[in-house]
Amino acid sequence: MHELSIATAIVEQAGEIARADGAGDVSLVTVRVGELAGVVPDALHFAFEVARDGTPLAAAELVVEQVTARAWCGACAREFAVGMPPFFWCPDCDRPSRDLRSGRELEITGVEAVPAPR
Template sequence: MHEMSVALAVIDQVETAAAEAGDVTAVRSVRLLVGELAGVVPDSLAFCFELACAGTLLEGAELFTEAVPGRARCASCSHEWAVGMPPRLTCPECEAAGTDLLAGRELQIAAVQWETGGPAHAPVREPISEES
């Protein structure tokens, strides 16, 4: 399941950040930006995240996903539009096929909230790597 590898990568990156911060006793929540075109099903990801967190520093942590709509810009006329699902990648204004995808492929840790002797909120802004 693709979402399980994403969940494991998120856990690995949060645990690495917590170790670097030092003195983290628990992770309370993780907020992810999930692009509409990222190929990730948020409900499946939440299920996998809960399972994968068992026995880790993140056990019991809440996962919040924030959907990022797909947006594109026409290379010919500069018109911008929401691409939707399935994605429309031809310009609705001039029908040109040359488009730049501006948003919608994100899969990024936006914030982590943890308990420690220091600040309770540690932002982490890294794309999620599934190679972990």
């Protein structure tokens, strides 16, 4: 389950972001996960609960925003969803696309933290 290593990295990076901002405990972490990133959101939630234990994120909530995989067809000049399993052929002109526009994301987009005590 590689989601545990991903969750551990999220906990570490979110903690660093909070410390750099002078904040205390983290209450919420938002991540964007692409449909083709190879991450199972339910497994990531479970792994996050394990990885956050004993850290400044111990009570933090994880919000996973899923990103649909989309490709661009140059011939039609349009974007289309590739689906799962991915199918990179344009549904309009039946030509293959090599231009993946979204779907591989795995990024922290937000960290909310409680202000540090003074």
